[in-house]
Amino acid sequence: MTPSFLQVLICLILGIVLIIILTARYRVHAFFALLLACFVVGVGVQMPVPDILKHSKDGFGNIMRSLGFVIVLGTTLGGLLEYTGCTRVMADFILRKTGEKRAPLAMSLTGFIVGLPIFCDSGYIVLSGLNQSIAKKTGIAMSIMAVSLATGLYAVHCLLPPHPGAAAAAGTIGVEFGKLISIGVLVAIPAMLVGYWWALYAGKKWPGESNGQADHVHKAEEPMASRPSVIAAFLPVVVPILLIALHSFFVMEQSSDSGWHAIINVIGVPEVALSIGVLLAFAAGRNWKRDTVGRLLSESAEKAGGILVIIGGGGAFGAVLAATGLGKHLGSMESLASLGLFFPFLLTAVLKTAQGSSTVAIITTASIVLPLLPALGLDSENGKLITVLSMGAGSMVISHANDAYFWVIAKFSGLDMRTMLRVYTLASLWMGLITILIVYILSLFLLH
Structure with a gap:
């Protein structure tokens, strides 16, 4: 018996x-x-229960096949950058270039760059000590410094692979990673700037009082004593991004005899590009010990495992939803098409605000939206790209007390709840709104 639309919707x-x-x-x-x-x-x-199990396992397996290596390698790269001191070197370099008067902008830019391969919560913890020392040295309110750093990290976390939400959405919807990264970086810049500007405005209006209980960074392994050079610190981040971007813009044909095409077609694959980044991160370190390498790799694999099971669960949920025929029902509704890219944005925003996790929100929305792409007018290649960016914008709105990242910021900056809600939470709202506006403007060029 085919279920009715009302039954499926309920x-x-x-x-x-x-x-x-x-x-x-x-x-x-x-x-x-x-x-x-x-x-x-x-x-x-x-x-039937056997069918539920079959669709769930198929969905789980499909998402693992497309994203498993990317998430593990991205997590490993982030851990190595932290341990070798690359993140500190990048932060110091940007601060020298911007000057102490522009310290909040320096931290925002640092968060943006460091956040490309590192998850926002890890990136904030890694840079929190530096952020606190700069705040004391310059006399700038901690609320300004904390939210400037936090929003720089948050902008790329919500929009770009290899971060799990964006990566899972790209895998589910069918968007090429290189194209998403290339366009997504441009979309993330306004989001970062809005977060930075709001931090300056709201941080001056509500500077807040540090509770004096900001946690210090704690690592299972002490970082290396000798720091890498600036070039060595940036290479593990920049090289994989450039390779993936080149891979997406080159016309790659399997039969091509061009040497460059053949090379880029291999090293520009996300898994290979991230592996090169991992090797460059290893090269940035000095005097490696065998037990240290093993411990770092084990910790990275364990952290990635926790992320992968969530992504796999999202894939299973999406496969079951697809099997219900929801897409066919909604595809016949003309009113749905009028929402277009705002439907995935609103759905992701509701889920994010309600349960706190950007990753869970965007993975769940991708599963729901996939069969609806034709009805939304977003089933073209560019339409799928716009869909993922729209969900990324929705996954920013709104970060508050049910979001683990909210508490990471509060805990490692020593800010009270009221200041966090006024400065950081509102910043996440403005970031999501400006991002969907940018995505809408972008859609006017890409979809017409």
Whole structure:
């Protein structure tokens, strides 16, 4: 029996509500919430349990095949950059170029660059000590410095691979990584600047009081004593991005006899490009010890594993949703097409605000939106790119007390709750709104 549209819609809403309640209220791991949602939706539309399991496993396996190596290598690169001191070198270099008077801009730019391969929470923890020392040295309010750094990291975390939300959305929707990175960086710049400007304005208006309990960075391994050169520090970040971008813009044909085409066609693949970044990060370090290398790689693999199971759960949920025929039902609704790119933005924003995780919000939305692309008028190659960027904008709105990153910022800067809500939370709102505006303007050129 084919389920009615109302039946499918009710089950979808129940599944989303279950994810929000389990992850936000009861702190259940997102993987188990997504897996339970698969069965709620599947049983609700009278899908046989063996079919639910089959679609779930297919969805899980497909997303692992496309994203598994990218997430593991990206996580490894971030850990190595932290340990070798590359992130500190990049921050010091940018601060020297901007000057102490522009210290907030320096930290915002540092967050933007460091955040390309490193997750926003890890990046903030790594740079928090430097941020606090600069704030004391310059006398600039901690709320300004903290939010400038936090929003620089946040802009790229929500929009670009290899960060898990953007990477999963690109894999689910079918967007080429190189093109998403190339266009996404341009979209992320206004988001970073809006976050920086709001930090300057709101931080002066509500400087806040440090509670004096800012945590210091704690690492399982002490960082290397000798720091790399500026060039060596930047290469592991810049080279993979350039290679992936070149791969997307070159006309790559398997039968091409061009030597450069053949080379870029190999080294520009995201997995290979990130591997090159990892090797460059190793080269930036000195006097490596065997047990240190093993420990760093183990920690990276363990951290990546936690991310991958969430992404896999999102893939399973999406496969079950696709099997319900939701796309066919919604595809016949003319009113849906009028929303266009604002539908994935609004849905992601609601999920993000409700349950706190940008990654879970964008993965869940990608699963729902995939079968709706034709109805939304976004099933072209450029339309899929716009869809992922739209979801990235939605995943910024709104970061507040149910977001782990919110507490990382508060904990490592020593800011009170009221200041965090006034300065950082509102910054995340303006970032999401300006980003969807930029994406809309971009769509006028790409979709017409």
